[in-house]
Amino acid sequence: MGRSPCCSKEGLNRGAWTSTEDKLLKDYIRVHGEGKWRSLPPRAGLKRCGKSCRLRWLNYLRPDIKRGNITHDEEELIIRLHKLLGNRWSLIAGRLPGRTDNEIKNYWNTNLAKRVGGQSSTCTEKQLTHQTKRRKVLPIKAQPQPIPDTKSSVVVRTKATKCTKSFFHLQKSEKDSYGMCSNNYPKPNPRPDSDNIMTSESSRTSLSECKGGLWSEPHGMVSFSPSREGDYSLDHFGIDLDVGELCLTEFLCSDFQRLTEESHKNNDDNNSSFLPCLVNQLLFRDDQYDTKWIEEQCEP
């Protein structure tokens, strides 16, 4: 049992769009704007399903669509974001201006999924068999780079409305870890012994002792502040994401550029934008921070 079709399919055109149809759609949206997709086709004189019109506009006709090959930088970003978000193509596309979710999804399935190997849940068994059979030398501009161990990475399902806690693992020295913080931060305390490494169940109880606070600031940013000196020296630390209305999706969709600038400006020991800086590093900078999402707790 599914929902009834969004519109009657009788008498509607299907398949590839013609230039005439494209023009009709563009002209209509230019005058009336986007939205009201279901009522758009008859108004625009199109014999198409409203959903089809929406898709055509979003994936092809929008003026801000970026054409051309995915660049190496974009590819790197897609890989990072996919590691973090999974098959949340629209979210990934949201971080790549001018690219559509459909385009990124296609690019992933035709290029990147092969390299990542079995990570993509998009591929069905049939598809994987198909792809394996059809595989030949990769037409990659740059040499395929080894993808970080993804089995140890847990995809963040941002669909969850309330993501309460996430655990990071920093494979960094104390010095480097300290370096990620605000310049004025005090030197971290000695690294705790391995018994303090927080993993799985036991870590939850110790969270409150070693984490700082994460909160949404008035300007919509998110900040992390250590609750005490030396917290950054932990190999693992947890971040409490249970911050009221704020959810991880909002955080990931926030303005990372601003966040980074803010964290650089901030010289206050008690109020560093540490977490945005960290996430920015994870998503946009380099590979030096090999971070795992060890665990997340999401309320259903």
Next chain:
DNA sequence: AAAGCAGTCAACCGCCTCAAT
């Protein structure tokens, strides 16, 4: 030259979410 294979990507399908009623 032609047939078959491999790869790409636009478009469709069906389910989900959420706001309006």
Next chain:
DNA sequence: AATTGAGGCGGTTGACTGCTT
């Protein structure tokens, strides 16, 4: 609180193109 419908999303399909044999 329950229902409905529009919009949105991810998975999948199939037409098309280019390459290989």
